[in-house]
Amino acid sequence: MNAHLRAVLAAHFDSAHGSPYWLARQRELGFSVLDRVHDIDDLALFGPFDLDALNRHPVEDFLPRALRAASGLVFAETGGTSGEPRTTAYSAADFRAAFIEPFIARLDAGLLPDGGRWLWLGPSGPHVIGKAAQRIAFLTTGSDAFSVDFDPRWFRRLTPGSLARNRYLEKASSTATSPST
Numbered sequence: 001m002n003a004h005l006r007a008v009l010a011a012h013f014d015s016a017h018g019s020p021y022w023l024a025r026q027r028e029l030g031f032s033v034l035d036r037v038h039d040i041d042d043l044a045l046f047g048p049f050d051l052d053a054l055n056r057h058p059v060e061d062f063l064p065r066a067l068r069a070a071s072g073l074v075f076a077e078t079g080g081t082s083g084e085p086r087t088t089a090y091s092a093a094d095f096r097a098a099f100i101e102p103f104i105a106r107l108d109a110g111l112l113p114d115g116g117r118w119l120w121l122g123p124s125g126p127h128v129i130g131k132a133a134q135r136i137a138f139l140t141t142g143s144d145a146f147s148v149d150f151d152p153r154w155f156r157r158l159t160p161g162s163l164a165r166n167r168y169l170e171k172a173s174s175t176a177t178s179p180s181t
Helices: 002-012 018-028 040-046 092-108 128-141 152-157 163-177
Strands: 074-077 087-090 119-122 146-149
Touching: 002 040, 018 040, 074 092, 074 128, 087 092, 092 128, 119 128, 128 146
Parallel strands: 119 146
Antiparallel strands: 074 087
């Protein structure tokens, strides 16, 4: 783990090809991260991470310049359950390991139904889980999932019993049951 940490730090804190955000953060800290951070316990030297920085800076500022042109990066948005949604970036391998392989393993173990087409009722677009659902459907069936876009962040803001909330539920229900919609 410590060897992986050192490789990640070397990429982010390289003066020519590192991450703009982390290079600026290093200047704020007033020390060379590569000289002082050697293992997981040393990460405490950074102090708490300012989550609002994820909304103030574009996601590219958190990526080493050397990785920005890499193919296979997956950009997605968190669900915002614990606050504002955050844009995140994953390598293709990390995305696969975190969001695809655990579901495929459950299918292989017979813990989920197999065969047929997928119906996805959930967030699409930039949401990480929507991206994962579509990829899993394609990997398991060779086709995209049928989908009903349902953004719980938006839905949670609707007043219970309101016309907008009831119409959304009505539309989602009829879309899910009608193949022509």
